[in-house]
Amino acid sequence: MTDVPAHVHEFDWPDRVVIGTVGLPGSRTFYLQARTGRRIVSITLEKEQSALLAEKIDEILDRLREVEGNRYSVPTSTPVELVDNDPLDTVEEQFRAGTLGIGWDPTTAQIILEAHPLPADLDEAEEFDAAASVNSEMLRVKMPVGTARAFTQRTREVVDAGRPLCTLCGHPIDPDGHTCIIPES
Template sequence: MSVAVFNYDPPERFVAGTVGQPGQRTFYLQARGGGRITSVALEKEQVAILAQRIEELLDHVVRETGGTTSVPAIAPADLEDNDPLDQPILEEFRVGTLTLAWEPEAERLVIVARA
């Protein structure tokens, strides 16, 4: 069985978004970069937990480094992205598990989504 790997290092855009009306929505994570767009479907609860865990992880990084990392203590307002998902939305797979990691040398958050 082959495994598809979609690597964005770094992405130009990484967002969570929805398609459809309330109660009938499909939730997606979407990455864009290098002329490519990758969309993966997931549950509403997974999006909420991902947001919570990202916040907790970045808060931990700021505390552990004493504020010497490039992660700001408060997210800059210009990072907010409420634009619609990029088109076309082609679901690559439905997310089963999400993994978060912090790479201290590169000072970046890594998100791995697996079916």
């Protein structure tokens, strides 16, 4: 018997799916947001999760392009009509993402993204148990290949829009300055 989440927020052909932030560089909160009509779901992600998500989706799309004949019409870059630079819609956090999964549905030519929540009390959880988190709720978003390319482009831009890095030590520079600690060699 397979455990099914109590509630699945499912978006089969979303009007919009983006990563965006709230807050200033250095204290931004990252959100994955999906919308169909007036229905919006926002989940919190870490910056690193956002970056890795974009990287892995691009890897899948690039591998699909290599398939002889590319019957999925995977674009090499973001189609201009799919560029989305608008701010996030109203954000009401549904949950904080713990585990993320990425898949491919060849029958609809869509990338499938699944997010499960982080356990409510990490202090009591010695080890994150993905199976336990599956029982509460999850977000499942299916994106056509063009939308997936636009998603990864925007995600990379959002991740890169943070604080600039110091050219000497590589650490982020805060708006109020930076104390550079260069490791001794």
